[in-house]
Amino acid sequence: MPQTKIRIEHVNYYYGQTQVLKDVTLDVAEKAITVFFGPSGGGKTTLLRLINRLNDLVDGTTLEGNIYLDGRDIYNPEVNVPELRRQVGMVFALPLPLPGTIRENVLYGPMLANAENGTQEDEILFRSLNQAALWDEVKDRLDDAASELSGGQQQRLCIARSLALEPDVLLLDEPTSGLDPISTAKVEESLFKLKQDYTIIVVPHSIQQAGRIADEAAFFLMGEMVEHQSGEKIFTNPQHKQTEDYITGRFG
Amino acid sequence: MKRHYITQKIGFAALILAALVVIVPILIVIGIIISRGIGAINWTYLTAMPQDGMKAGGIFPAILGTLLLTLGTALAAIPVGVGGAIYLSEYARDTVLTRAIRLAIINLAGIPSVVYGLFGLGLFVLFLNFGTSILAGSLTLAIMTLPIIISSAEEALRAVPTEFRTVSASLGGSRWQGIRHIVLPQALPGIITGVILGLLRAAGETAPILFTVAAFFLPSLPHSFFDQTMALPYHLYVVSTQVPGMPLEMQYGTALVLLALVLSLNIVASIIRSYYRRRREW
Numbered sequence: 365m366p367q368t369k370i371r372i373e374h375v376n377y378y379y380g381q382t383q384v385l386k387d388v389t390l391d392v393a394e395k396a397i398t399v400f401f402g403p404s405g406g407g408k409t410t411l412l413r414l415i416n417r418l419n420d421l422v423d424g425t426t427l428e429g430n431i432y433l434d435g436r437d438i439y440n441p442e443v444n445v446p447e448l449r450r451q452v453g454m455v456f457a458l459p460l461p462l463p464g465t466i467r468e469n470v471l472y473g474p475m476l477a478n479a480e481n482g483t484q485e486d487e488i489l490f491r492s493l494n495q496a497a498l499w500d501e502v503k504d505r506l507d508d509a510a511s512e513l514s515g516g517q518q519q520r521l522c523i524a525r526s527l528a529l530e531p532d533v534l535l536l537d538e539p540t541s542g543l544d545p546i547s548t549a550k551v552e553e554s555l556f557k558l559k560q561d562y563t564i565i566v567v568p569h570s571i572q573q574a575g576r577i578a579d580e581a582a583f584f585l586m587g588e589m590v591e592h593q594s595g596e597k598i599f600t601n602p603q604h605k606q607t608e609d610y611i612t613g614r615f616g
Numbered sequence: 617m618k619r620h621y622i623t624q625k626i627g628f629a630a631l632i633l634a635a636l637v638v639i640v641p642i643l644i645v646i647g648i649i650i651s652r653g654i655g656a657i658n659w660t661y662l663t664a665m666p667q668d669g670m671k672a673g674g675i676f677p678a679i680l681g682t683l684l685l686t687l688g689t690a691l692a693a694i695p696v697g698v699g700g701a702i703y704l705s706e707y708a709r710d711t712v713l714t715r716a717i718r719l720a721i722i723n724l725a726g727i728p729s730v731v732y733g734l735f736g737l738g739l740f741v742l743f744l745n746f747g748t749s750i751l752a753g754s755l756t757l758a759i760m761t762l763p764i765i766i767s768s769a770e771e772a773l774r775a776v777p778t779e780f781r782t783v784s785a786s787l788g789g790s791r792w793q794g795i796r797h798i799v800l801p802q803a804l805p806g807i808i809t810g811v812i813l814g815l816l817r818a819a820g821e822t823a824p825i826l827f828t829v830a831a832f833f834l835p836s837l838p839h840s841f842f843d844q845t846m847a848l849p850y851h852l853y854v855v856s857t858q859v860p861g862m863p864l865e866m867q868y869g870t871a872l873v874l875l876a877l878v879l880s881l882n883i884v885a886s887i888i889r890s891y892y893r894r895r896r897e898w
Contacts, residue, residue, distance in 0.1 A: 446788040
């Protein structure tokens with residue numbers, strides 16, 4: 365049994381009066397790919413954004429329950445939130461390169477953390493771009509504008525940008541939703557490499573992708589976590605009727 | 617079909633006419649000022665002190681005064697205005713208070729400039745005891761300029777996509793770091809435009825400086841920010857209404873210098889703006 369990296373305990377979450385997560389309890393395994401899948405509106409993205417406290421930026425929300433990272437309550441008032449976000453990286457559905465060059469994008473996080481210095485910069489650039497399977501394509505044009513890259517390259521740049529901070533956990537919210545099949549394959553390939561060192565949570569953009577990449581999978585429906593199994597089990601032999609109906613395409 | 621075509625022609629003609637109604641008077645005014653004022657412009661006129669009851673010599677004190685006042689206005693209004701805009705756009709939540717502040721800013725922009733002049737007289741000249749001085753005049757002009765700067769800067773900040781702030785936060789950036797490194801650089805062209813528009817209005821105003829700083833005539837240049845000064849808009853008012861027997865050419869010359877000053881500031885602003893826009897890469 366793999367180690368638990370993130371423990372989510374009885375989480376209820378509300379936008380104003382609307383409850384979007386209902387008593388979600390879930391353990392996320394270390395150094396594996398866990399997928400949160402299910403029809404839209406199930407609360408997957410919201411849960412993802414709770415894990416690095418990005419939802420702090422949204423007004424008028426209420427959180428009940430606890431989320432632990434390495435046994436530490438991340439909503440404890442003493443937690444340094446920027447520090448937490450460095451430890452838990454996030455990649456968004458749309459590639460969102462920051463204005464500026466490829467180099468500036470990768471080094472943005474380390475620059476804010478004041479962690480880099482001249483000699484480390486090249487090292488960080490190579491390591492993170494290489495891990496994101498982008499180095500060979502951009503090594504000669506690091507000072508070009510990031511917006512000149514193709515969509516697939518931009519998304520891998522966003523992954524590299526998160527990796528530059530050497531996080532423990534990587535959260536990816538439909539990272540391939542805007543990408544062509546070849547770019548999607550490249551992103552998935554880099555995820556397979558990354559899971560040896562990182563705990564990865566992916567909200568996949570299709571059930572097929574969920575099947576391809578999941579070590580563990582959790583099925584979300586209308587704010588409830590219906591079933592959590594190893595990827596192999598859940599897609600071949602789901603325990604719950606709702607999961608089966610979704611996987612076999614009866615709704616969704 | 618034919619009917620539509622005619623209607624369309626009439627429509628276009630009306631729109632062109634509307635555009636001409638706006639543009640032609642401006643061109644005529646500029647044309648008259650240039651043609652009647654250009655004869656007065658020479659090196660002496662721009663650099664010498666007025667002589668012979670201002671009927672001869674130059675208008676250098678007024679030019680310098682307007683430049684000093686604009687500089688003072690910029691120093692006072694830019695930090696406060698841009699700071700206020702950052703607060704309203706990036707930090708303030710949508711509460712009754714912030715809505716009241718926004719409403720107040722919109723209303724402040726509509727107040728007649730002479731009211732600002734009286735306000736400046738009461739607050740800076742008398743109550744704070746700055747006297748009629750460049751300091752009091754600059755602060756009065758700054759207060760008049762603030763609504764323009766704040767509302768245009770806030771608009772420019774809001775035009776920067778929210779996602780950039782989210783991305784910056786997700787990479788461990790504090791709110792301020794996101795503003796400092798991403799949002800402000802992106803909003804800069806818009807902010808500069810607003811600042812320059814505000815300053816241009818300040819440079820051309822007469823009423824706010826009437827009671828707070830402007831002098832009819834001074835034999836020497838100001839020595840500090842606590843001195844009075846002459847200024848172009850007020851000087852123009854003086855030479856066109858208060859000095860009998862003033863040569864017409866010198867009146868138009870003053871108008872031309874003021875116009876050229878404002879126009880060149882505008883051009884500088886466009887250059888800065890397009891420089892930053894070229895650097896923007898999204």
